[in-house]
Amino acid sequence: MAGTELSGVVDEATFAREVAQEASRSSRETFACQDDEPRRPARNSSWDWNKICAYHTNRVVRIQDANLGYLYWGIVTLVVLYIQIVVFHIEGRHTFQEPGLGAVITKFKGKGFTADGKAFDAPDLRYPIIEPSGAFIMTRRVTVKDQKMGTCVDWDSPEHCPCGEHAVCGADNYCEVKGWCPSLGDHNIDHPPQGAVVEDILGLEEAVLMIVAGIGFPSIGKTFHVAGSSPDSSDLHKHITLPQLLELADPPMKLQDVAKSGCIIAVNFFWNCDLSWRSECEPKLSVKRVDDGTGFVQKRAKKKTVAGVETRDAVYMYGLRLIVDSSGIGRQISLVPIVIQLGSCLALVQIASMAADFLMVRMYDKERCDAYYRCKVVETKDYSEMQERLDLVGDQRSKAREMVQGGVIRSGGTGAGVSLGLGAGGRGNMSALLRGRNVGARSSAG
The missing domain is CATH 2.60.490.10 (atp-gated p2x4 ion channel domain)
Structure with missing residues (x-):
């Protein structure tokens, strides 16, 4: 009988520890993307100018497909020729006009x-x-x-x-x-x-x-x-x-x-x-x-x-x-119209990216489109019910903490409460509690 109770106590303690670990891991992974992006560092009261003045850059996916390259660079070439021949040479928009x-x-x-x-x-x-x-x-x-x-x-x-x-x-x-x-x-x-x-x-x-x-x-x-x-x-x-x-x-x-x-x-x-x-x-x-x-x-x-x-x-x-x-x-x-026309050139170059993206995810066969889509798009978890999930994780952690620190684990087999509290002058962890319970059981048997 004592062996049965001890086994139930160990199982419930293990379960409580696993629940606590799972709750902690769930809270850490709540804001993590599917591609294991690094977590945002915790806030620090001290001023870190390297972080404050940090440079942010876009991430580029290099697609090794000649057809996409031909389309992209062809449109870029047309845009550059249009700006150079029509806008600059013919219409003279790089000049101040009066x-x-x-x-x-x-x-x-x-x-x-x-x-x-x-x-x-x-x-x-x-x-x-x-x-x-x-x-x-x-x-x-x-x-x-x-x-x-x-x-x-x-x-x-x-x-x-x-x-x-x-x-x-x-x-x-x-x-x-x-x-x-x-x-x-x-x-x-x-x-x-x-x-x-x-x-x-x-x-x-x-x-x-x-x-x-x-x-x-x-x-x-x-x-x-x-x-x-x-x-x-x-x-x-x-x-x-x-x-x-x-x-x-x-x-x-x-x-x-x-x-x-x-x-x-x-x-x-x-x-x-x-x-x-x-x-x-x-x-x-x-x-x-x-x-x-x-x-x-x-x-x-x-x-x-x-x-x-x-x-x-x-x-x-x-x-x-x-x-x-x-x-x-x-x-x-004049410098001002030159800068304006160069800005319009850079804006028109985006047409090349839009055309290449449309061909990449819409015009190829389904298998290739899906593969390119996974390369281009990173989908996150559904955060629409974020607060409810955080509340659930918090409840799980609170219950696990009460079960570990309160010293009471309810055994579903016997229906009796088993005290795991330390005796007078005693200190220890879960192992000490289990050893104390085992000694008490032997004394009763003797």
Whole structure:
């Protein structure tokens, strides 16, 4: 009987010790990853600058697969070429860019003649004489002299009968209103009224335009760049004839084709100046017709009084309306945009990693994808119920400690409590307790 009790006590003591060890081991392994990562060191009250200023780096998995390498480095090469060719060379995003402040001066020299020998000089042909953004050169003129106030059809905006207030129905079923008569307007300019004088200007092929264009970039430098001022350039636009200018248009035109109806010509000097290594810059010239074939005409009126009666001369002037503009961008290498573009390059390189990862874990066969997935991804234990597990481990350790230190182990076989406490003056561990119990059993048997 005593042997049975002793065996039960030893088994329960062993079980208690194993429970305590398991509880301690479980608490240590709670935050450990599956790949046996080292545990975080315990906190220390002293300052350890090696730990405080420690460097953290990413862990790299080297996948020995040629296809993944081809894909990754191919995309990296494309990104680098894009940044170097498109961003740096073509678009110039590595430079500081500033829109320029342009200015133009347009002068006209030449004479024209009518078929009856009447001469026109520059003040007659150009109206207005001073214009900051271009010039108008007359090629045809229609004049109605000595208009008087009366009632007639307004050929700028003619209306058919029936007529409204302040108008009467006149000949040809048109409304007549009070105005300068005979009327000259947009609707009868091709068939002007009787007495109108039509003059076609001839000899403009020898007329010369002098166009001076310049631009400045205040934030880049104090130099004001003038077209044709570079040592190796020749500015033909400073002395260019009207036929030469029309030949530069897109599409090319001839003076006799636009002389009757006129036209609007846009002359643009566009500057694209890289001022990083040099101070000279020359523009590109663009000449284009922008009136869609409708022509261009100006209206003038000159009033006079004859014998107390006020009259006027109405003039329609057709011609070339030149709109000259100077604009552009100045660039200079700057460190800030270079750093920004290099940062964007590094960000775009991540596309290569994303593409290679997608191929590695999605596009291969299942066995290889699973193997690569295990190399790339480290899965931890489920910590969603962490606090409950910690409480359970704590309860197990508390119960084991009570069983060991309290000196009472309950035997499931006998149903009686067996005291393992030390006698008076006794000290010892579990072995001493068991030996004391064994001696007591022998004394009882004797």
